[in-house]
Amino acid sequence: MSDVPATRGLYGQRPSKSADAARRREFERLAAMSPRERVLLALSLKERMRFMGVSAARPPTGDVNRK
Numbered sequence: 001m002s003d004v005p006a007t008r009g010l011y012g013q014r015p016s017k018s019a020d021a022a023r024r025r026e027f028e029r030l031a032a033m034s035p036r037e038r039v040l041l042a043l044s045l046k047e048r049m050r051f052m053g054v055s056a057a058r059p060p061t062g063d064v065n066r067k
Contacts, residue, residue, distance in 0.1 A: 015023075033041070 030038070
């Protein structure tokens with residue numbers, strides 16, 4: 001038995017096997033990328049965030065009445 005607790009998802013349920021497999025495939029895809037591909041991916045994600053109006057530099061504030 002391991003001393004490390006089992007990973008739990010939202011509300012403590014176990015992650016599904018399909019979610020584990022998808023997460024593993026995504027990790028393998030990112031690990032297989034060249035450094036150039038990783039930079040291009042990061043830049044495209046930053047551009048998408050800017051398009052959505054989310055600032056990558058600082059988290060949004062909780063004040064919804066600000067204009």
